[in-house]
Every structure is written in C-alpha cells, then in structure tokens.
Amino acid sequence: xxxxxxxxxxxxxxxxxxxxxxxxxxxxxxxxxxxxxxxxxxxxxxxxxxxxxxxxxxxxxxxxxxxxxxxxxxxxxxxxxxxxxxxxxxxxxxxxxxxxxxxxxxxxxxxxxxxxxxxxxxxxxxxxxxxxxxxxxxxxxxxxxxxxxxxxxxxxxxxxxxxxxxxxxxxxxxxxxxxxxxxxxxxxxxxxxxxxxxxxxxxxxxxxxxxxxxxxxxxxxxxxxxxxxxxxxxxxxxxxxxxxxxxxxxxxxxxxxxxxxxxxxxxxxxxxxxxxxxxxxxxxxxxxxxxxxxxxxxxxxxxxxxxxxxxxxxxxxxxxxxxxxxxxxxxxxxxxxxxxxxxxxxxxxxxxxxxxxxxxxxxxxxxxxxxxxxxxxxxxxxxxxxxxxxxxxxxxxxxxxxxxxxxxxxxxxxxxxxxxxxxxxxxxxxxxxxxxxxxxxxxxxxxxxxxxxxxxxxxxxxxxxxxxxxxx
Numbered sequence: 001x002x003x004x005x006x007x008x009x010x011x012x013x014x015x016x017x018x019x020x021x022x023x024x025x026x027x028x029x030x031x032x033x034x035x036x037x038x039x040x041x042x043x044x045x046x047x048x049x050x051x052x053x054x055x056x057x058x059x060x061x062x063x064x065x066x067x068x069x070x071x072x073x074x075x076x077x078x079x080x081x082x083x084x085x086x087x088x089x090x091x092x093x094x095x096x097x098x099x100x101x102x103x104x105x106x107x108x109x110x111x112x113x114x115x116x117x118x119x120x121x122x123x124x125x126x127x128x129x130x131x132x133x134x135x136x137x138x139x140x141x142x143x144x145x146x147x148x149x150x151x152x153x154x155x156x157x158x159x160x161x162x163x164x165x166x167x168x169x170x171x172x173x174x175x176x177x178x179x180x181x182x183x184x185x186x187x188x189x190x191x192x193x194x195x196x197x198x199x200x201x202x203x204x205x206x207x208x209x210x211x212x213x214x215x216x217x218x219x220x221x222x223x224x225x226x227x228x229x230x231x232x233x234x235x236x237x238x239x240x241x242x243x244x245x246x247x248x249x250x251x252x253x254x255x256x257x258x259x260x261x262x263x264x265x266x267x268x269x270x271x272x273x274x275x276x277x278x279x280x281x282x283x284x285x286x287x288x289x290x291x292x293x294x295x296x297x298x299x300x301x302x303x304x305x306x307x308x309x310x311x312x313x314x315x316x317x318x319x320x321x322x323x324x325x326x327x328x329x330x331x332x333x334x335x336x337x338x339x340x341x342x343x344x345x346x347x348x349x350x351x352x353x354x355x356x357x358x359x360x361x362x363x364x365x366x367x368x369x370x371x372x373x374x375x376x377x378x379x380x381x382x383x384x385x386x387x388x389x390x391x392x393x394x395x396x397x398x399x400x401x402x403x404x405x406x407x408x409x410x411x412x413x414x415x416x417x418x419x420x421x422x423x424x425x426x427x428x429x430x431x432x433x434x435x436x437x438x439x440x441x442x443x444x445x446x447x448x449x450x451x452x453x454x455x456x457x458x459x460x461x462x463x464x465x466x467x468x469x470x471x472x
Contacts, residue, residue, distance in 0.1 A: 011256075074099060130362070197228075198232040364376055369436075
C-alpha cells in the first residue's frame with residue numbers, strides 16, 4: 001500500500017524516533033512509504049539519510065502547509081495517512097476538505113497535553129479512522145472524554161507504546177564506556193547523572209539542577225557530574241541557574257546528540273523530572289535498555305513501564321527527587337541492580353520491531369475496513385490453512401494461530417477455490433456478500449498474511465505445496 005507519514009516540529013525528539021521507526025519498519029515490510037516533514041527539520045534530514053521517500057513542507061502550523069500536503073497526497077495517492085500531532089493532523093484535515101481522497105487516516109498521539117472536546121477537536125477527529133495512544137493513562141485521560149462525547153468510538157482508540165530500535169541496542173552494546181566518559185571529562189569512578197530531553201519547561205530540568213546542587217557530596221570520592229543532552233529554548237536560563245547554584249563546573253551541556261548510545265553508556269543513572277504527564281518517553285526506555293537505573297516523575301505513562309524500586313525510583317516532588325538522586329549516588333550496588341532489571345524488562349518487552357509487526361497487521365485491517373478489498377488482497381498470500389468440508393458449508397483452520405472459522409456453503413466454496421489457486425484475489429468473486437468483510441475475518445485469524453512475512457513461509461511441505469487437510 002501507499003502510506004504517507006506526516007511529522008511536525010523541527011527538533012528531533014522521542015516522537016520523531018518513534019515515527020521514524022514506524023515509517024522505516026513499514027517500508028521494510030513492503031509498503032511504499034512517504035514521509036512529509038518540515039523543511040529544515042531533523043526528521044526530514046534523518047529520513048533522507050536513510051533513503052526513504054520524503055516531501056519537505058513548510059511548518060505545519062502555517063497556511064502554506066495545507067497546499068503542500070494537498071499536492072503531496074494527490075501525487076502519492078496514499079491509501080493511508082499517518083499523522084503525528086495536532087498541527088500536521090489539521091493540515092491533512094484541511095487538505096482533505098479541499099480535495100477529498102479515499103485515504104484512511106491514522107493519528108498517533110504523543111503529546112501529554114489535553115485535547116478537550118471543543119468544536120475544533122470534534123471537527124479534527126471526525127476525519128480520523130484510527131488513533132494510537134502511547135500509554136494507557138493517555139488513552140484514559142485524553143480520549144475517554146472524546147469517546148464519551150461520541151466523537152470517537154471505543155474501538156477506534158488503541159495503545160501502541162514506544163519501543164527501542166535494534167540499531168540503538170546494537171550501538172549500546174558496541175559503545176566504549178571508557179572513551180565516552182573520558183570525552184565528558186569524568187574520572188574512572190565519578191558518578192554521572194544524565195538528562196536526555198529537550199530543554200523546555202515541561203521537562204523539569206531546572207528541578208534536576210536544583211536537586212543536584214543540594215546533594216551531599218561523598219567525602220571519599222570525586223563529586224558527581226550532571227550531563228544534559230538536548231537543545232531547546234531554556235538553554236541560557238539553565239546555564240545561568242547552574243552558575244547561580246555554584247555547580248556550573250560540574251554540569252555539562254552537550255546540545256543535541258545524533259548518537260545517544262555513548263553518552264547513555266557513560267552515565268550511571270538517567271533522570272527525567274517532567275512536570276507534565278509524559279506518555280511513554282522513549283529516552284527512559286533507551287536508558288533502561290542500556291542497564292541504567294532511572295529516576296522519573298511518577299505520572300503519566302511512566303509508571304506503566306518503570307517499576308519503583310525495581311527499575312529505578314519514581315518521584316512526586318522536588319524533595320523526593322533530591323532524595324532519589326542522593327540514594328543512587330550513595331548506593332551504587334542498588335543502582336546497578338535496578339539498571340540490570342530495567343535492561344531485562346525493556347529488551348524483553350519493549351522493542352520497536354514488535355511494535356512495527358503489530359502496526360503492519362493493524363493497518364492492513366484498517367485498509368480492509370475502509371478501502372476497497374482489492375487494494376490489499378493483491379499484496380496477500382495464504383498462510384498454512386486447513387480446510388474441512390461439511391454438509392452445509394465448511395471450516396477454515398489456521399494451525400499457527402489455532403483459529404477456526406465456520407463458513408456457509410457458498411462462502412466455503414469461494415475460499416476453497418482461492419486457497420487451491422493460491423490467489424486471495426479470488427475472494428472478490430464472492431456472490432451476494434461483502435468480500436472485504438470476509439477478507440478482514442481471514443486476515444484477522446491469520447489465514448491471510450502479507451507477502452514476504454516470516455509467517456507466510458512457515459509450515460510448508462518439502463516441495464513448497466500447501467497442505468489441504470482436515471484440522472486435527
């Protein structure tokens with residue numbers, strides 16, 4: 001399918017890493033993906049560096065963006081448009097209003113800020129077919145009001161949390177900790193607190209600097225360092241704060257880092273003292289994947305993957321933050337144990353590749369729900385299925401998923417013909433029924449899979465022919 005991704009904002013952050021991983025994963029799964037990103041922004045540069053198809057547009061909040069989006073969607077003829085924020089979603093909505101297309105719209109919600117139920121919001125979501133939130137808390141807080149107001153249906157809103165990409169995991173494993181610490185000017189045993197965040201008010205970096213300045217320094221070791229990796233509008237203010245608190249010589253402002261693995265590997269703990277309910281900050285998951293304990297605000301979606309006292313320490317106020325930093329500084333054995341537990345959790349259950357697999361599956365279902373079935377069927381193949389004919393119809397059974405479906409005589413005959421021919425397109429010949437609904441049910445149960453997927457190659461006989469036998 002043709003899939004367009006729109007990604008707003010100039011500065012590279014967790015949202016951009018999430019959307020980049022999803023877009024790249026869909027392209028690797030065989031979709032034709034085009035990324036519409038703001039000119040001069042890091043997202044556009046990164047996607048171009050990765051060889052992805054891109055369209056540079058003006059800032060999505062500008063009037064010129066609507067026309068650029070309209071032209072791009074018309075030229076690309078997208079079947080699905082994935083939007084990542086309010087500004088680009090509004091641009092797509094206005095472009096679709098000017099020149100309607102058949103494309104389904106999927107919105108990824110990353111922001112921690114509330115949506116409300118204003119007429120503007122209602123109008124925006126009237127054109128959205130599927131929503132992905134990045135935490136359970138976000139779904140409840142931001143979208144249940146819209147569901148209760150009948151702006152969205154409950155089944156339209158799903159949770160797809162962030163995951164750590166394989167390239168970062170590889171980079172973390174390969175990073176030279178000693179060299180990275182030397183670059184930061186850290187001694188062999190000097191404790192490093194790391195902040196990976198945009199330098200904006202909602203990230204609470206000022207709280208971290210105050211807590212850092214108030215720490216009791218170890219009498220028999222080098223004083224700790226605070227490393228801040230990121231850029232944003234508050235850099236001058238934060239630098240000034242470090243000077244005022246007398247810790248400027250122990251606070252390192254690194255600016256934006258394209259490659260964060262070395263600085264994570266160099267650290268001893270990662271701190272995120274957000275003042276807003278973060279949904280599922282990827283920076284914390286990346287730090288945990290590296291085996292670093294985390295100190296984070298106990299709000300938003302953070303407690304859904306950071307277990308207090310196991311993966312790190314959750315804090316509720318400034319004094320709590322100071323005590324948490326003091327504790328990890330003073331008890332390195334506990335800090336290392338928390339880091340090891342966090343790494344096991346993230347590497348076992350929060351990988352981007354698993355999120356992409358689900359997204360591929362869900363967007364195929366969305367296409368079968370919203371578009372003409374032939375749009376998707378020509379990209380599908382039969383998995384290993386078993387057929388059993390009965391007097392009044394028959395059954396389709398998928399051993400891989402253990403799903404079974406009963407069909408009437410007419411539908412069973414069409415399905416059997418399509419399976420024997422190895423051609424899912426034969427389902428379009430279903431007389432008197434909706435082939436899209438049938439294809440949706442078969443795909444959902446695993447009988448149909450996308451071409452080239454690993455599951456499509458599993459459970460074949462030695463000569464490559466499919467078995468048409470009765471289920472056990």
